Amino acid sequence: MDRARRRRPRVTEDRITLAHGAGGKATQTLVEAVFLAQFDNPALAELADAASLSVDGAKLAFTTDSYVVSPLFFPGGDIGELAVNGTVNDLAVCGAQPLYLSAGFVLEEGFPLADLRRIVASMSSAAAAAGVQLVTGDTKVVQRGKADGCYITTSGLGRCPAGRRLGVGELRAGDAVLVSGPIGEHGVTVLLARGELEIDAELRSDTTALNQLTEGLLNSGATVRVMRDATRGGVATVLNELAAAAGLAVVLDEPAIPVHPAVRGAGELLGIDPLYLACEGRLVAVVDRAGVDSALAAMRARPEGEQAAVIGQVAADPPGLVLLKTEFGGTRIVDVLVGDPLPRIC
C-alpha cells in the first residue's frame, strides 16, 4: 500500500499525550498528520527504521532515535547502552552495516557526574561490541526540573551492501515469521526497576546490538524478506505494521512464542499481552519458507539468537490483520496498541 496515496489521518487532540510517544496508533497518526504533512520526500515517506540514501555512489542508511527511559539504570543495561544498541539495530534491520554514531545529550542541572561517566562508559562498551564508532556529539544543559536527569539522541550512519532487497513489498503468503529470542524482557525489567510491580524476578533487559545477527541471517542462504526490531509496542506493533503495509495477514502460533515466565506473569498482572511489551534486542524476521531452517540455524549460532524460534507465518487472508492461534485452539485478532500502558520504556 502506498502511504502517499492514503488519506492523511488527523490528530484529534489539542495537546500531546503520552500515547503520542508510545509507538502505537497515536504515534503513527502524529507522524503522518504532522511530520509527513510537512516533509514530503520519498526517503521519509517510507517510514522505515532508517532512511536509504545515496551520496556520490555510496549507498547509505541514516537513522535517529531519542532515549528518555526511566530509570536511567536498570538490570542488564542503562540509557547509554540502549541509545547505542537501538540506533545500531535500526540500521541493521534495514540490511545496513552500522558504521558511525552521533550522540546529543540533554542534561539536567545537578545531574551527577558519576552517573554521566557511567552512561558514557557503557555507550563506549556497547559501541565497541557492535563495531561502530561514536564520531560526533553535543551536550546541552537545562535548569533543574526541566529534564529528568539525562536524555540522549543518537543518530547512526551505515553502509548498504549491494543486492540486499528487503522491504514489506517482498512479503509472500507462506513466509515464516521468526523472532530471535524471548520477548518483552526489556519492558518488564524497566517496570520492575521503577518499583511499579510487586514481582520479584531475576529479569534483565534484552538490550543488545543485532548487527552481527542480521549479517549472519542475511548470509545464511535464506531469502530474508524483511527485518524489524521489536521496540516500543513490541512484536505485535511491528507485525501489525508489516501486515498493514503488505496487505497480507500474519498468523501467530501462541505456544511457539518464547516468553520468560516472569514476563508472562507481569503481563497478566498488568493486563498486557507480552506481544506488546518492548524488547531492545530482539529481531523479528520474515523469511522465505524454504530458507527457514538455514535462517533459524544462523540465528541460533549467535548468543543473542540462541533461543530463536519460528512464531508464525504470513497468509493471504485476512489482509492487514495479525491473528493469534491460542494455546487452547482459538484464534483472536492482535490489534494495534492504543494508548500508552508503559511510558518511557526506551
Place this chain on the structure above:
Amino acid sequence: MDRARRRRPRVTEDRITLAHGAGGKATQTLVEAVFLAQFDNPALAELADAASLSVDGAKLAFTTDSYVVSPLFFPGGDIGELAVNGTVNDLAVCGAQPLYLSAGFVLEEGFPLADLRRIVASMSSAAAAAGVQLVTGDTKVVQRGKADGCYITTSGLGRCPAGRRLGVGELRAGDAVLVSGPIGEHGVTVLLARGELEIDAELRSDTTALNQLTEGLLNSGATVRVMRDATRGGVATVLNELAAAAGLAVVLDEPAIPVHPAVRGAGELLGIDPLYLACEGRLVAVVDRAGVDSALAAMRARPEGEQAAVIGQVAADPPGLVLLKTEFGGTRIVDVLVGDPLPRIC
C-alpha cells in the same frame, strides 16, 4: 597543538552545572574529560563542527546538535528553524554541502499540537531554503514537568567535495579574519523574548542557513583557511579555539566589528561583551590576506552576508591568545568564557 598529546583536564564538580552546556571552558573540560576519555577515535578527537568520514569512497561530513532554546518562539525564528539551520551550518563550515537531516523530538505531555505544527512547518521552510531534506525522525513524550515543552536534536549528513583543505593547521600569520554580519543578535533577541531585559529594541534573531554563503566563499578564489559559525559563546569563543589550536594569535580591531546598537546596549546592561553573545547565522572565516577582497565581495553578494566585514587578523604573537585593539587605542585580552551568563540560548 595535538589534543591527543595534551594532558586531559579534570572535571572538578560532582554535578552538572549550566556552565557545562554553555560552550565555554566548562563544556570543553567536560567533553575532553568525560567523552574523549571514552571515545577515542580520530574523527571525534578533532572536535570539529562535523566529523569527516569516508564510506565506500564517498567523503562525508556528519554532525549533531541538541536544541533546548527558551522560549521556543522568538522574533525572527523558533526552535525548529534553529535546529535545521544550526545543523546545516555545522556541515557548511567544514566545507561540506549539507544534504540530509534527521530530527529527534522530546515532547512534554500537554505540549500544544498547534505549537508542534508551527515548529515543524518552520523546520520544513528552513530545510527547503537550505536545500536539504529531512529524511528520518523520532518522537518521544515525557510526563508533564519532565521537559520544557519541546527539545529537538538534529543530525546532518553532507558531502565533502574533493580539494577543500580547511582546518586550523592551515592558519598563517597575516591571514584576515572576517565575519559575515553583525554579531550577537540571536542571543539578545532570545533574552528580550524572555522579558529578562528592560530594553525595547527591534531586534530579530540572525538564524539563517550559511551553506550558500560558504559555497560562495569557497568558490570566490580566496584561499579559505578555516570557517566557523559563532554560536554558544559567540565570536570570542570561536576565535579562542582557533588561536589555541593553531598556536597563533588573533588580533581584533574593535571599531571594525559590526554590532547593532541595541546589542551593544544590551551587552552594557548585562556586562557582557557582544563578542560573547551567540549568533545563529554568522560565519567567521579566516582567509589568506591576498584573497580578502574576493572573499568580502563573495560574502556581500549574499543577503545573509551583506554586512560582512574584516574584523582582524592572525598574528604570530602572543601564541594562543585573542587580543582586541579597542576604539581608544588600547589592547586587551579576549579570554575564554567561564560560566554561563546566558543559558538555553540555542
